[in-house]
Amino acid sequence: MGAARKINPEDSTQFRKLSALVKEACGLNLTEDKDILLDTRLSRRVSQLGLDSYSEYAKLVESDQNELQACIELLTTHKTEWFREFVHFQWLKEQLPKLSAKGNRIQIWSAACSSGPEVYSLLFLLLKEGFNFNHNQFRILGTDISTSILEKAESLPDRADFHDQVNQLLLKVPNKEALLEEIQLSLNHSLKFREFNLKDGELPLRFQFDVIFLRNVLIYFDRPTIQRVCLNLGKYLKPGGHLVIGLTESLHGEVPEYKFLGNSIYQYQPKAKK
Ligand SMILES: C[S@@+](CC[C@H](N)C(=O)[O-])C[C@H]1O[C@@H](n2cnc3c(N)ncnc32)[C@H](O)[C@@H]1O
Incomplete structure (x- = not known):
């Protein structure tokens, strides 16, 4: 030995x-x-x-x-996969009718997106479910602390694994040309990437998100940092919106503003301001 x-x-x-x-x-x-x-x-x-x-x-x-x-x-560890922890995509699919009710635009943030598969998996789910850019129906933001990994995320559409995913999606929709056009429009307009440090980052936004995916990153933080990060993200989450963390992660019951729903999904219920 x-x-x-x-x-x-x-x-x-x-x-x-x-x-x-x-x-x-x-x-x-x-x-x-x-x-x-x-x-x-x-x-x-x-x-x-x-x-x-x-x-x-x-x-x-x-x-x-x-x-x-x-x-x-x-x-930092950048391991990621397409449709990782698929149960969260199934859950999101079920939420879409509610999130888009009354013509609301669906706003999703992948807050530690690594090289991008999580962001594009979210995009492909929305497109497969018939949401599209032309009708301004969704917006997806991908952020990470690593600028080099964000460059990879932005250029992912040039990679073979992206084209494999597009081909799989094409098998599932009747109007293939319309889908290809939608993908291009979404890449140009509905998806954005930017640098953001979970610990103390600020986003200059005039809207709040319906869902934040914060998966497979809390595992690298201690409990006080997890609490701080989740409270900071709350500023950008609609009351009643959802925070999705990795299946092996937990908020340890220490952030009462987030109600545990199961499968590492939490609902944001901020305290009413007095
Ligand atoms: C293991 S990857 C997770 C990727 C994806 N969310 C998934 O589940 O497949 C963790 C990512 O968190 C990012 N990260 C680590 N600390 C961060 C911080 N303080 N702020 C923003 N991103 C951070 C890393 O750069 C890395 O890309």
Whole structure:
């Protein structure tokens, strides 16, 4: 059996400093048991920069916002999939008639969208259910803290997996030409991507969302950060709107403004203002 990999005490001290800087900036909670992950993800960066130690790297991250951003990009996990945790798409499909009642425009936010499949899965669900851009029937926003991952999300329509999904959708609709036109219009007008830090971000919006997908990101935060993030997002969610988190995640019953409905779906019920 190979010997377990060990982190030396000096490196561990520097990892604590780096973790504190990253946590302050974006909420990511990297405790001591993640030291090997920090070493794996940062060692190449330290060599690339020509630095001799994590101590030098920690000083650089502390003094240089761009390096802090680069460090966050290296330490965040971007794993995602098309129609991941499908039960949430089934649930959303059932909500659509109510959300669009009286001609309301459906507003959905994917608040840690990674490289985009979640956002485009939402789009394809809406198109399959007959909603379209021409009638101004929906708007979808995708945000993430990582600018490089957002670039990937914006260019996802150039990738083969996007075209595979379009082809699957085409099999399910009668008017294929109209659908292709709708996809193009939606890409140009109904979908938007922008940078947003869940920890303390602000969005300059004049409307609130019906549904926020916040999936598979809370798992990286501690409980006070989860509470803070959810309360911050509440500013952008309609009273009675829904917050959907990952199936392995929980609000731990610590954010009373969100009522648990099952399957990691919560309804926002803000306290009435006095
Ligand atoms: C594992 S992916 C989840 C993607 C998608 N929601 C899903 O369920 O497939 C987590 C994403 O959260 C983003 N993230 C981490 N911390 C963040 C923060 N403070 N603000 C915004 N996004 C953050 C990461 O950049 C990453 O792209």
